[in-house]
Amino acid sequence: MKPSDLGTLFEDLVDRGVRTVAELDRPLDIAPDFGTTYTMADLAGLVRNAAGWLHAAGVGPGDRVAVVKENHWDYVLLAAAAARLGAVPALLSDHLPPQTLQVLLKRLDPALLVTSTGVLDNARDDETDLMGFGRRTLVLDGRYPGAIDLAALRGTRPPGFVRRAPDAPLIINHTSGTTGTPKLVLHTAETLIHQLAAREAQRVPVLSSRSCDTVASAIAYCHGRAVPWTMSVLWLAPEKVVVIGSGSPEALFTHRPTTVEALPSVYVRWQGLTQVPGNPFEDVRLYVSTFDAMHPPTVRAFLGASRRRHPLWVQVWGQTETGPMTFRFLTRRSVASRADRHPTTRNLGRPVPGRTRLKVVDPRTFQEVPAGRPGLVLVRTSARCVDYVGESERYAAKLSGGWWNSGDVGVRTRTGSYLLLDREVDVIPGQSCVELEDVIEDRVPSVVECVVLGTPGQLPVPVVVTTTGALDPAEWIAAVRDLPALADPVVFTWDRVPRTGTGKVRRMELRALLHRGPATFGTGHWT
Template sequence: MKRLDVATLFDTLADRRSPTTAYLSRPLDVHPGAAVELGVADLAALVEDAAGWLAAAGAGPGDRVALVKRNHWDIVLLAMAAIRLGAVPAPISAHIAPPTLGTMLARLRPEVLALDGATAERLRAAGVDPPARRRLLLDGSREALPGAVPLADARGHRAPAPQRRRDDEPLIIVHTSGTTGTPKLVVHSTRTIVRRLIGFEAHRWPVLSSRPDDTVASATSFVHGRAFAWTASVFWLRPRAVALVADHAPESAEPFLREHPPTTLEALPATYVRWQPLARAQGAGNVFRRVRLYISTFDAVHPPAVRGFLAASARRRPVWLQGWGQSETGPLTFRFLTRKALAGVGERRPTTRDLGRPVPGRTRLRVVDPATLRPQPRGRPGLILARTKALGHGYVGEPERWAAKELGGWWNTEDIGEVTRSGSVRVLDREVDAVERMSCMEIEDVVDDRIPEVLECVVLRPREGPPLPVVVTESGRLHPGVWRRATSDLPRLADPLVAVWDDLPRTGTGKVRRLELRARLLGTARRIPRPRVAGSASAEQ
């Protein structure tokens, strides 16, 4: 297999006459009047053109280039264009609040900032002046970002020849989801993200890999490292079609998925939750009837969603691949789920919390006591540590934070979990959310599974008293009797607070911002100290 180079990926595929066609749910934001059907030669030309735009704005080899715009696949193409120049792209979600975005950009200190007009207006209204020596305005009026080069003025600038870099030099900077605070900026190199992650997925594995007759669909947050790796590995395998969903609202996504019914689908956990009504459609009206493989990353999906989508497929044996990992490490474990595995409804040990085994030959995991760091026996909860050659090279602007999480060659995932007798991993909680002698994540899954009208349940740990469940329903209502019956055998909980989907603060991947939600409901955004073993010091996480 020819060495995969993300800078010239589409050029290579065009030379190999790849048959893959990309279908877009709406035109690319950087080309609003262009086609929504693009071949690999079109994509190669677009990446080359975009490299010219960034060069016109002042980007060159070694420069950090911040890319901030609303969710669409063109942010991946812009990142590839920056890499082609020898620059280091940092895609950042426009969903992030202006003060937090300002903090991230201050840590990044990019040479060039490429920004869409709506985000520029939000920053200006919040009084945030993002640091960058040069700026490229992707759309909107010039007044939105004074002193910026409008994209219209950069179009037509000839791109320099593709630049090469060593395998251990910075290639791309990706950010974490930010559920517990300001997202961290993670540096990855060609060795960590291309050789270790993309290269692994670009092989033809049974069940997992794209096939020549597949329509591979993605509905994700395209700023994250997962979208970058997904793009390179999927196109390298040359499926018949790739369908890219920019807008995840069911009413927007359903017509596009009906036109391009997927055979494999990767979506955000929150997107799967929102699409559950689509999965309940009958017969030929179900847009998921051809799906053979579902993939979820970023977070575990509640059992009813997995069960519903597997039931929506008309295939005899559809499979759900659940991956667990982090922006810093890439995938750490994976597990295939089937209809049979999800047969038990409302059980206390939800299937989806068993995240499978470490990736063979790629990752190692151990569980240690959070206070002493001594290894825990199987079946006893503790802090999960990981070892992988795909580990990034550090946090931009926060070297001390990175150093504090590297423990003798092991990476502190900051997740609490256990290794089962069979060797699989059960994640119980984030360390900052953990409650002694119970799993908040398990409670969330059980509630979601037992009460059909619940879209999501979030259990918050207060400083005192029982945990507070926040329950999301379509109507914002839930009968007290239904709640009591469903939770009668669970650990003691406070009375639930019932909300609708948009009431909860969320990240760009749809995860709930737990610290922000805690500040709203419990009056403090500070992380609550996790109980430690007897005789050890308790400290803020």
């Protein structure tokens, strides 16, 4: 038996006798007085109650429900509640600029906007009205003029469960939006549950959650990864899941994890914890990273923090539209410091066996290129999303004979693995921004993060993030002495860099901040 329906997920887990306990870093925004410990029965009851609230707010089968709130696991619970009604949840990050949220809400035309006073106040301060693009607005944390107060709906009985066809719309998530307005990615039960969550819920040695595991997650719960993670991990019934929405690591000291999945930006911010006595990662056997590139020093630090004999890091390359495309195991040996400058994490491994096929093509002719030659990476997978809401033509333009244009530039090696060079829009001819970032972070310990921006007619500019906002000039000169010519580094602290809800750098906004202009070597046609 495999997970098959988001709307009844938690009830199905109760029926299966799953005794996993969920520990949260803070109370849920939809249940602020309940506390931070939940059984599966507690979660099933909360989803039923939430379905009652949504129904009382006028949501019915086929309606879209937009959710914009602070990051936490109740994104997934609200999605399950909407799915129980036969509605289609659309999960949007509160980190999106108000004007971007307005564009996305206009495309969605939701029957209900579920949000918070903080989101609405922030939009109002930006002279943006978010309430005008849905029929009704439900506020989770108090009264707001023109909106429904959640307190008025509590206690409403939910209607019966509505079952939908496997190919009917199930959920909408948005892409990261690093290069502009995010796309609204539409998945069905077939693509998101049957092809992703259900397959991940199968037991695989090393990778799958075990009954004795404490599984920690610190991701963006509005992201397309959140629902498959929730369904697959809980279906495998570990002893405990630790859900971190705030990014604060305090819960890890109380509930010490054996497996960790986190945003790359969270791993970077937690890296200092790997050096403290009694660090919370001492018992971790498995780390998982998706969402964005991870650089060698960070991977090395976390593998070194574990007291296990052979801890593993699983690096997954995927997209909201496709799910995982490749994966690779990293070990202490594979990320050990090296004297040469070849990166240790640009090789993203091989396609997922039996599920995904990749090929590299010339960006002009779309003819497949031989191994060793860079090109656009195309992917074929049954987990591919079915549309971009409000941008169907854009979706169709990224398809070529059943192959999906990832927008990434890479190389297929002669052994069948894939090297990631850059996003097409970020590419620098003859170089790799990601590789340069790898090398710089590896050579300059004070650099927390590096972003290299290329502009035609100018030297690439490295933007380096340090804790203090300062950089030792001598250390920098020594680090880049044998690298391609670079402009002088721009030094920022973490908070000065514009980011998405998953912590990715908004490169176009960063370019504007540095007055570099919008021109890039890439076309940006496939972002």
